[in-house]
Amino acid sequence: MADAALSTAPRAARGGSLALRLRQNAGLLGAIGLFVLFYGVYNLYHPRGFSQQVLIQNANEVFTIALVAMAQTVPVILGGLDLSVGAVMTLVNCLASHLVTGSAGEIALGILACLAAGTAFGFLNGCVVVFGRIQPIIATLATGAIAIGLALFLRPKPGGKLDADLSWAMTNSLGDFAETYGLFDGGQAPWFQPIAGIPVPLVLLVLVAVCVWMPFRRTLTGRTVYAVGSAEGAAFMSGLPIARAKLAAFTLAGFFAGVGGLFLAIQTSTGNADIPQAGAYTLNSIAAVVIGGTSLLGGTGGAVASVVGALVLRAISFNFRIFDIPPLMQPLVEGLVLLAAVSLGALRALRTRNRLELFR
Amino acid sequence: MQNEFAPFLTLTGISKRYGGVRALDGVTFACGRGSIHAVLGENGAGKSTLIKIVSGVVQPDEGLMRLDGREVAFPNPAAANRAGVVCVFQELSLMPDLTVADNILAADPPRRFGLIDGRAQRRRAEELLASIGCADVDPRLRVRDLPLSRRQMVEIAKALAKKPRLLILDEATSALTAADVERVYAMLRRLKADGVAILYISHRMHEIDALADTLSVFRNGRHIETFAKGARSPDRIVELMIGREITAQYPPKPLPKESVGPPRLDVRDLSWGERLKGLSFSVGAGEIVGLGGLDGQGQKEVLLALFGVLKGVGGTVTVDGRPHRPGSPAEAKDGGLALIPEDRKTEGLMLPMSIADNLVAASLKPLSKGLVIDRAKERAAVADAVRRLRIKIGSAEDAVSTLSGGNQQKVVIAKWLMTGPGLILLNDPTRGIDVGTKQEIYRLLRDLADGGAAILFYSTDYDELIGCCDRVSVMYDGRIVRELEGDAITEQAIVASALNMNTEMTHHG
Amino acid sequence: MIAGAPLALRADTKPILIAAGFVLVILAVGTAYTLATQGAATLLSPAYLIQQLQTGAFLGLVAAGMMLVILIGHIDLSVAWTLAAAAMTATAVGGPLALPAGLAVGVAVGLLNGIGVAYLRVPSMIFTLGVNAVLRGLMVAQTGGFAPQTAATDAMRFLGAERIAGMPVAVLVWAAVSLLTAGLLSRTAFGKALYGMGNSEAAAYLSGIRTRRVTVLAFVLCSVLASLAGVMLAGYSTKAYQGMGDAYVLPAIAAVVIGGTHILGGRGRYLGTVVGVILIVLLNSVLSIMQMPEAGRQVIYGGVIIAMLLVYGRGAPTGS
8 A cells, every 4th residue: 555655656757758858957958048048139139140150250259168168067077176177278279389280291190189188188187186186176276277387388478370271171161171171072062062051160069079078978987977976985885987987087178178279279370378368268167067057066967068058158248249238348247147147046046945955 | 506505705804993993803704695694783893894894895904705715805896796795885875966777777887889878777777676666766867856765775776786696785774664675575585595695784673583594793893693593582682782681672651641731842734835734743841752654754844844944834833832933943943942863974963073063063152152162161061961971982072973873873962952952853863873872862862851851753663663752643645644642652553554544443542 | 003193183283284394495495596596595584574474464364264265165266356346446435434445345245245155055166256257347347447546545555565663564464364263263153163064064054053144254254354455455556456356366275275274165274374375475486586487387386286285185084
């Protein structure tokens, strides 16, 4: 009799798989809604709204912060924080301004070296956290300073030169990319036309998410990252590879930040060891992660959600251009919107009727 | 099939020291295939250390461990799992943000091309849950969203997923409902028939009676004796455990007195969302009232509502005739209430802090002169609390995490007694605590009641309700379905009401 | 063996001693350098050391407030613009009300932060980040993005730049704040509540500690100390300027952590924060005496923090 009473309720709640998924990802849905709203308004009021040029321009403006936000996400899921992502991005940016030039082979090697440098720096962060047993937030505060220092060695003053063809090809549409490198009949192949208008940065972003993040999430190591963020003690008792997961999380963060830095170099065609800019990228990455619905306590969320968070942040600033908000007011409006967005999470706190649940 | 009669697990001369304390002292112990082997002992007897060593959580300082005749050493739980040694821990090993399926197959999920196969994993989790009668748990739910009793079943399913050859259960049933306990028993008997060796740790004698075939008693880090079930009387077993003669387990109850004046706590139509549906009851000064019933019928919510933790509580509550509507535990404390919470490790104590700091945490204001804490008064209060509850400590400056579970719980109780409460709420205060400390707590509750306090006491252990309480209110689905008093408090009556069975039983004994 | 020894140090004292030892190492290295290049032990002169304390006083005030917030497991990233906003408000108001106006900014920001974190339960890392952006926006909109033309009042100059009997007033203020903070942490119910909440907020709440009030108060104290530092810094440099607080956030956090306070809260002694501040100020000064380029400074700065924490970590029990 008790059995029947106990088991009916959950069975009724089992319901549809979709409903469950939506409930478990409420934060991300909110972020997507915000993005659609802000970006929709922007395009509606933009004189050339919903056009290819606008999309290409925006994709370029979004790519680096999206990657840095992805980088931030992995340590956050682990229950940590990486205050060095902006600095690593800057370091790779300066490195790329030296290496990504010359013959095709040299460029390819340079790109590989840049990605390897970002990844290696992330791995170093992981080592400090895992073997040095230092809290991630403070360890990466310190390694971030080191990364900025190295970047300053590489580029005491902004400068450098990247391959012009590469810059053009990577920051325009797929059609332009094909034309630059003579692919698909110079981009004229009929089958290619439907996708020729898609911005290259957007394709890259999707590629990184689909080919790197999504498989990682489904590996045992990736799951362990979530498990550690949720309950590290339980993860240890469950026999999960904790050290490997921590190393992987920071290494992956370094890789994502490196991709972001490389792209920024390609986009701007310079290297710039700009300390305030590095700091701003780090802080915005945290904001993007939170807006995307990933809890800073760890264990939930995902890199794709953070990309959406980054899109929201950028879409807000796009609107400044449209609505002629005086530049002096922009920081204020940005701050207010950020506060408003994160305070949406407060609805949970105000709704919670068992105050003990607030402390979990 | 080498030598069927040789024990599966043997320990020879295993010792383990934590700082200056010997947790295990030259333990030699064996456990055979196809047997349920109960390990008994008070907290601090060395049981936890024993299973931690066997399951690879800690490593012994000396001694040999053999599994299936081969010498083994487990540097971590993963290594033990690979050898077929699996432990269901008392502290849950679940990751709350992961789904049930993710948790059950955490260490070795089904994979395709190196990537986790979500669908296969869900199917496998469903099978495992069904095998312990938990088909009602949706493997896609997050563990966070499950009630405690279901989580424990997930924990057991998780252990089964590792295909154990030696299964260790550490107080695994203490959070379970009666129906689930039966399912776990059935599962254990099946495993036993399949030749799995099972080590079973429990403080509940009737469970051991029902399940085990071999019993081992530990005391002070030593293995005292191993014998077949039935070879020793229950009283003798308890003597072996505590090393001295035992007196009556529960203190005698006073004769029911004619109630004079209004009750100390009076609750009318208490409601909270879907969980509490209009309860009315009262507790008089000098009375111990129990809350019974299956786990999760709203008992905890009653205590939390009275203590100001819940928002949006309906109904009227009066304490000593005055309306009582606290918005926070701080206000409840000012109204003379105390709550011994459910989970002492996260809700009762600040584990890394000193024993002294924990003891005074609820009495900082009365111990202060103006803004500044009076050190002399603080020291005196701490010494007094340690003496009063006979808490076994080295120094009051040691971290409270260094104490055994029983002594930690005494710290929580002492913290609240320091505030001089008139109404004490307890949420399952003896869970996972050794027999000796339990008896001390029962004695203490009765003394407090005799001193004029009113006590409201939720317990998952029916024996305890029967032994301790003057009255028991049995809850079902957010309501009180039965109030039992005096001799009417029997296991039969509680169980029947807990299941909300409308049998022919008379309502007045 | 050592663990059981009766003379074993309290766990939270060891980092302080190590940090103090490192301060001596910095002084020794710097002195060796000046002896070799200038032939004088400049670093050991009272004038130089007092000047370092003067520089450290501003960071010291910010770090003292930051420590209160870190102890309860939070962080305040808004101190940068709290400091600047207080300085700008004080110079703009001027006259006898300059100082109260500056501190009022601190109270207001602290209340806002505290309410956001304690009542709305937004993670402090992100809420204070947002508040920082808003403050920056307000100040930029107010001043047009330029350094304000208004100057610091005499009272502000007195606090920030003048000396009493050879000792800078700023250092005396820092000393007074330090005594109060140390007493607050070790001898009051509020201090005990901070440590308790840092270890387990649920347990503190269920012990009847008014956790939300304590959180708000910690944030208010943090912001008030940052605004005091801002007002004094404006006095020191005779006026307020954009971004004057930016150089104080991460060094304040680093000073607190180098002093042995756990970044996740619940553990740490105030004395450590003072030593941490002195360490960071001296390190900066010695590196600039050595004419180390910015690149090298950053690398050394990061390296020192990691090295210190690695040394603290040795022999510590493995985490949870």
